[in-house]
Amino acid sequence: MSTVTRKRYLIAAVALGLATAAISVSAATADPSGAPTPRALNGVGSDTVQGVENALANAITDGSGTKLLGSWDATGSATITTVPGNAACTITRPNGSNAGRNALENSLQANDGCLQYARSSSLNLTSAAPVPLTYVPFAIDAVTYAVTSGSNVPRQLALTDVKAIYHCDPNYVGTAPNYSLKVLLPQAGSGTRSFWESTVGITDADVVAGKYACISDKFNGQPIEEHDGRVLDNNSIAPFSIAQYIAQSSNTITDHRGQAVLGTIDGLTPTVENGNFGVTREVYNVIPTSKVGDPQYASVFVGPSSKVCTNVTILNQYGFATDPNCGSTASHT
Template sequence: MNVKSRIRIAAAVGAAALGLSLFASPASADPIPSTDYRQLVGVGSDTTQDVGNGLGLAIADPNNSPSTKLIASYDATGSSPIKTRAVNCSIPRPNGSSAGIDALRADLAAPAGSTTKNCIDFARSSRTPADTTTSTKLTWIPFAKDAVTVVVRSGSPLNTTVGFTTQQLHDIYTCTKTTHNGVALKPLLPQLNSGTRTFFLGKINVTEAQVGTCVNGTVQEHDGTALTDNGNIAPYSIAQYIAQTGGVVTDRHGVTVLLKVDGIEPRVGGQLNVAFPYNRDVYNVVPTAKLTGGATPDADLISAFETNTSKVCAQTGVITDYGFGTIANCGNVTLKGER
């Protein structure tokens, strides 16, 4: 039985047990049942929430306590608050990389005995550290390769075989370019806590202060149904698009299509083009003190994420089934920062 089949069956069984539709929208793939509390809890990035859920299903807890599975990955969207431990730990659901990282930082800063202490073990992130100078409190551990391109509606005059250049995208998102192929442009960006938003703006050389007033910057990332106008254009994870259109996860792509950037195809043979110009590693962010050599090493956290022989890095089939590429630096612990 392949990875896709195992994931679908496990999700369907859990959903059926709760009387839920597997393909309800928006879908939530938190641990099923909700009382399946697991040793390692992760929150944050929308981009990697689904592969996080897949890894959660695939990786067993070595001592079967408190669950038979090691990793609990809570989606970026869904009902809030979420409850991550059997006792205490009812916390707001973090939506996006930055929100997940901030939730992990707040957990670490909470006083001993607090009802929100030790509720989160790692944050999913599709961006690198924003602050590498204040401290090395957190470590960004890469586990897969993704890339970001732009999508438009399939029937829009913006849908061409040429796509866009980086300079054109810069001009669109600063609102100095307002039409293309006779269409009034209505660019979209994900919400402020999105790692994809931060990454994409960096690639097109636009700061937050330079984002133009023509941009709607409040849409949920990787949700093609948000593109309702022929002038809409939005950044999109290629891995998410592949997983959505391949039936691995709930399909949110709507009628959107991936476009070239600077003449480069986003996919090769249906798979992620790891040479796409806007490519990026994606990360699990963990407390540095809990890694090997830290003040409070955590054996479960180390075995799950650290080194290229970790439990996560061993799951290459899961990683590629969710549209991501594998990387040689999986499990590397050299990238550190504060936020």
């Protein structure tokens, strides 16, 4: 199919217009429970990697069998308390990679001992952190677009087509104010949002400023949580982590796919071998640079023999591919 034919097909198909059904969006929590309280290393942030991090937190122990990681979910109660008895450690629950990083920075600046690391599904080295941070990769994910099983959007697109959609090209999405295609992004602060924006060649500043008027990050007036296919109708499109899709489809984590199915980009079908997919990314644990050599941090996060990197079975169970750079400390603010 030529690019022109594909454009005509897409805009004609989405013009059929199917109504959106009301959906109640919720999320389950799996915050740390059981001894010890608190954990030695408490982390917050990315929704994309919280499931695999929760599993790692239950598996990783020190020499005496004591659990080391406390991984707090991105959604749930409004606040969390990472260290009972310390008022400073009751904070607004950070939702997303940027929120997790910011919470970690705040804790490190205050030296309150509330947070020791953050989960991130994107690399953010654009500005120096108040406290130097190191992004330690631990697995590979891939991201594609999701549509419904009965979508009017083609299930196979070139990356150039996906970019055109997210640039609100009228040949693909129709014209204002009633766009034929609903172009969706997850909530502000999401690592998947920033990664997808980079992939399709747009900036968050332009999105926020309304340059791309066909794009929305709201569903029924509420922010869209990443990897929640229940916000999709037959005329919408959204980015979706392949690892998340795999883990949800096997009920390894809560299934929020709804009618979502994954699209194929440039002829590469998204499968469990997501490390070979065209649009890949590393996912990270963000730690204070000053702690890279600390024995406890290093044993968990740093180097290919670290506890995170050697738990390959868990990484694969949650849909992630192994990362040859696992444990590297090369990326830092």
